[in-house]
Amino acid sequence: MLKGRNAIVTGSTSGIGLGIARGFAAAGANVVINGFGKPEDIEKERAGLEAEFGITAIYSGADMSKGEQIAAMVAEAEEKLGSVDILVNNAGIQLVSPIDTFPIEKFEQIVAINMVSNFHAIRAALPGMKKRNWGRIINVASAHGLVASPFKSAYVAAKHGVVGMTKTVALEIAEMKITCNAICPGFVRTPLVEAQIADQAKVNNMPVENVIRDIILASQPNKRFVEVSEIAALATFLAGDHALSINGTSISIDGGWTAR
Numbered sequence: 481m482l483k484g485r486n487a488i489v490t491g492s493t494s495g496i497g498l499g500i501a502r503g504f505a506a507a508g509a510n511v512v513i514n515g516f517g518k519p520e521d522i523e524k525e526r527a528g529l530e531a532e533f534g535i536t537a538i539y540s541g542a543d544m545s546k547g548e549q550i551a552a553m554v555a556e557a558e559e560k561l562g563s564v565d566i567l568v569n570n571a572g573i574q575l576v577s578p579i580d581t582f583p584i585e586k587f588e589q590i591v592a593i594n595m596v597s598n599f600h601a602i603r604a605a606l607p608g609m610k611k612r613n614w615g616r617i618i619n620v621a622s623a624h625g626l627v628a629s630p631f632k633s634a635y636v637a638a639k640h641g642v643v644g645m646t647k648t649v650a651l652e653i654a655e656m657k658i659t660c661n662a663i664c665p666g667f668v669r670t671p672l673v674e675a676q677i678a679d680q681a682k683v684n685n686m687p688v689e690n691v692i693r694d695i696i697l698a699s700q701p702n703k704r705f706v707e708v709s710e711i712a713a714l715a716t717f718l719a720g721d722h723a724l725s726i727n728g729t730s731i732s733i734d735g736g737w738t739a740r
């Protein structure tokens with residue numbers, strides 16, 4: 481389905497990004513994986529993708545809080561793979577804290593990694609997509625790109641920004657065979673959410689089991705975590721030729737959370 485396409489998935493050494501990179505590789509795309517982690521674990525994952533799916537996988541350690549590193553990652557991918565046809569802006573971090581004591585540097589870091597990085601990556605990858613008149617940009621936003629929760633000021637602001645940027649880019653490239661969409665997941669049990677469960681337990685002074693039942697999944701009517709594989713399948717569909725008319729939208733995959 482994606483054979484011959486080259487994809488960058490930011491923040492793909494863990495969680496949702498890793499799932500999307502694996503989904504793309506399974507569909508035949510070459511992938512650039514990115515993110516932090518132990519070098520030996522990352523190399524195992526990279527080599528494993530090549531061996532399992534017969535594609536080319538390269539690793540970029542670019543820091544998504546640094547614009548020049550993001551541009552260099554895109555240039556390296558274009559040089560080594562020949563093009564960047566699919567860009568998934570997925571890297572993200574979270575901190576749960578009341579706004580009046582929210583650490584200033586953490587706020588700026590969350591906005592940089594979760595939102596401003598999308599700008600840098602799109603800015604760098606779009607000229608090549610325009611030249612070839614084909615491209616797919618998928619921004620992993622969140623249900624928190626559409627609605628808010630208390631204690632998540634930086635994350636909610638950044639994800640709403642991602643949804644807005646998605647619409648703007650979609651309008652700019654609408655006449656080309658390029659699309660830009662956002663995916664808005666509900667809760668997925670990745671390391672990012674494990675950390676939030678711990679943060680919420682602290683902020684609310686509650687046991688972990690109660691946080692999961694009464695806070696985390698309280699907002700999700702289906703009462704179960706979204707699976708990484710479900711998000712990977714959606715991203716793979718959006719990256720394919722048949723998704724050409726899906727543009728500028730924010731697709732919820734949240735068990736009904738934002739239907740409330």
Ligand code: NAD
Pocket residue numbers: 490491492493494495496497514515516517542543544545570571572573593594620621622623664665666667668669670671672673
């Ligand atoms: P995760 O913590 O499992 O993975 C985050 C990835 O981003 C890792 O690969 C990490 O190394 C990378 N990363 C972090 N900072 C980086 C930086 N400065 N530069 C490069 N890479 C960096 O998290 P996840 O849950 O898989 O989240 C992935 C995306 O999905 C995030 O944008 C998150 O906001 C979004 N999301 C997650 C959930 C959820 O419930 N887990 C829900 C909605 C949206």
